[in-house]
Amino acid sequence: MINHQAQDTYLRMQVQTAAPWELTTLLFNGCIKFMKQTKDAISRQDYELKNTFIKKSVDILDELVIxxxxxxxxxxxxxxxxxxxxxxxxxxNMSGNADYIDECITLMTDLRDTWVQAMKQLHAKSKVNA
Known part of the structure; x- marks a missing residue:
């Protein structure tokens, strides 16, 4: 069993020491994780949990907009x-259709992967110019 306190401490340290571009990556990863948990809740017909994970995903999307x-x-x-x-x-959330979640997971995963690749190229370029 994973020690949730240790996991929370690790995540807190990761956030506190991350560069701004890494924080964005963490947001993408968190959103993907919550969307996957939404799919799991839909498959188990746990509507309360489905709603909770969708809300967390939407909160991250709102943060990304900010x-x-x-x-x-x-x-x-x-x-x-x-x-x-x-x-x-x-x-x-209204229909319980997991296909919508799959679409969002694909979009967010592609966006995250593109972001990470762009940041790697940017940082490699800045090291060469330094």
Missing amino acids: TLDRNYEISNQLESLYAYMKERLFQA
């Missing part, structure tokens, strides 16, 4: 994508 840098056009596109995912999560 962190957008409005100086870049891509921020508007990301905001639209986050709004779309929120709508699909609401539809999943």
